[in-house]
Amino acid sequence: MKTSKLRRTWHGHLGRALPGLEVHATVIRATLAALLALNVATVFAADDQPADATQPEVITLWPNGAPGATGDTEADRPTLSIYTPPADKRQRAAVVICPGGGYQHLAVGHEGTEIADWLNSLGVTAGILRYRLAPRYKHPAMLNDVQRAVRIVRASAAERHIDADKIGVIGFSAGGHLVSTIATHFDAGKSEASDPIEQASCRPDFAILGYPVIAIATEYAHGGSRKNLLGDNPPQALLESLSNERMVTSDTPPCFLVHSGTDTAVPPENSVLFYLALRKAKVPVEMHIFEQGPHGFGLGKKDPALKQWPGLCAEWLTEHAFVK
Numbered sequence: 001m002k003t004s005k006l007r008r009t010w011h012g013h014l015g016r017a018l019p020g021l022e023v024h025a026t027v028i029r030a031t032l033a034a035l036l037a038l039n040v041a042t043v044f045a046a047d048d049q050p051a052d053a054t055q056p057e058v059i060t061l062w063p064n065g066a067p068g069a070t071g072d073t074e075a076d077r078p079t080l081s082i083y084t085p086p087a088d089k090r091q092r093a094a095v096v097i098c099p100g101g102g103y104q105h106l107a108v109g110h111e112g113t114e115i116a117d118w119l120n121s122l123g124v125t126a127g128i129l130r131y132r133l134a135p136r137y138k139h140p141a142m143l144n145d146v147q148r149a150v151r152i153v154r155a156s157a158a159e160r161h162i163d164a165d166k167i168g169v170i171g172f173s174a175g176g177h178l179v180s181t182i183a184t185h186f187d188a189g190k191s192e193a194s195d196p197i198e199q200a201s202c203r204p205d206f207a208i209l210g211y212p213v214i215a216i217a218t219e220y221a222h223g224g225s226r227k228n229l230l231g232d233n234p235p236q237a238l239l240e241s242l243s244n245e246r247m248v249t250s251d252t253p254p255c256f257l258v259h260s261g262t263d264t265a266v267p268p269e270n271s272v273l274f275y276l277a278l279r280k281a282k283v284p285v286e287m288h289i290f291e292q293g294p295h296g297f298g299l300g301k302k303d304p305a306l307k308q309w310p311g312l313c314a315e316w317l318t319e320h321a322f323v324k
Helices: 002-017 022-047 109-121 141-155 174-182 223-230 236-241 269-280 306-319
Strands: 057-060 079-083 094-098 125-130 167-172 206-210 255-260 285-290
Touching: 079 109, 079 141, 094 109, 094 141, 094 174, 109 125, 109 167, 125 141, 141 167, 141 174, 167 174, 174 206, 174 223, 223 236, 255 269, 255 306, 269 285, 285 306
Parallel strands: 094 125, 094 167, 167 206, 206 255, 255 285
Antiparallel strands: 057 079, 079 125
16 A cells, blocks of 8 residues: 555656656556565565574473373473574584573573573574473472473484484573482483383483572572472471582583672572582582672673673583584
C-alpha cells in the first residue's frame, strides 16, 4: 500500500513538473515496479531460510517425564538448548552451561545466552541447561538434570562432531555449585540401563566455575542456595556431602575458577577452599581472584579487569587441548 502511494506521488510530480514526458514517466513506473518485485522476492527468499538457522536445538532431557517429577508443566520438564558454532569454526569440544539464580530462578541472560555466544566464538558447542528449581524441587533433582545433560551430549558426540572426551561444564553462583557437584558426584555410565543415554558417563572432562557457591557446610555458605537446595534442616551427612570442597578426589576433572575479592553474596573462600582441595588431590586447577568486583559479573564486560577472565579461560582450554 505504501509503495503504491509513493509510486503515484512520484508520477504525479513528474507529470506536473515535466508535462509531455510520458515516456520518462513510463520508464520510472517500470523501474519502480521492478524494485517492488525485487523487494518482495527478497522477503520470500528470507522466509525460505530454515526457521532454526540461528535458533538453538531444544532437547527435553526426559521425554517421558523426569525422575521425581511432581507435574507436567514447563517447570517439571528440564531442557538443554544446544547452540552450535558455524561449521568452519567448530572445535571438537562442548560445554553444558548451568546459569545461577540461587536454585530458585535461572539467570539465562548474562549467565546463559551470553556464555553460549562466547563459547560459540571459540568454536565450542554450548548447551544451556534449564534445570529444575525450588520450591518445587530439591536435591537430587538438579544433580539428576545436569548428569542427564552431560550424558545426552556424550551419547550424541559423533553426530554433533565433537569428541566424547572433550565435554565440560560451566556454572555461575548456584550454577557453580551444581558444576562443583557433578565434578565430584558422577559415574561411568549405567551399563545395565535399557536407555542408551543412561549408559554414557556423566563425568565432565573439565569444569569452569564463576563465583561459585561451593562450601555450603561452612561459615562461607550462601544460605539462600543451601535452603533452596536442601530445605531448612537437612541431615548433616547430606549437607557435608554437598559441600563439595570435601568431596574432591584425584578423579575430579581439571577446573578453572574465577571470583572477586569483594563478593559479599558468595565469599571468594568458596573458590579458595575448592582450589586447595583440588591442589591436595593433584587435580589440575587454575584460579583467578580479582581484587574488586560484584557478585554476578558474568563475562565482566563492563569492568576492565573482570573482562579479562574469558580470555584467560580460553587460554586454559587451549593449554589443556580442549580447543586448538
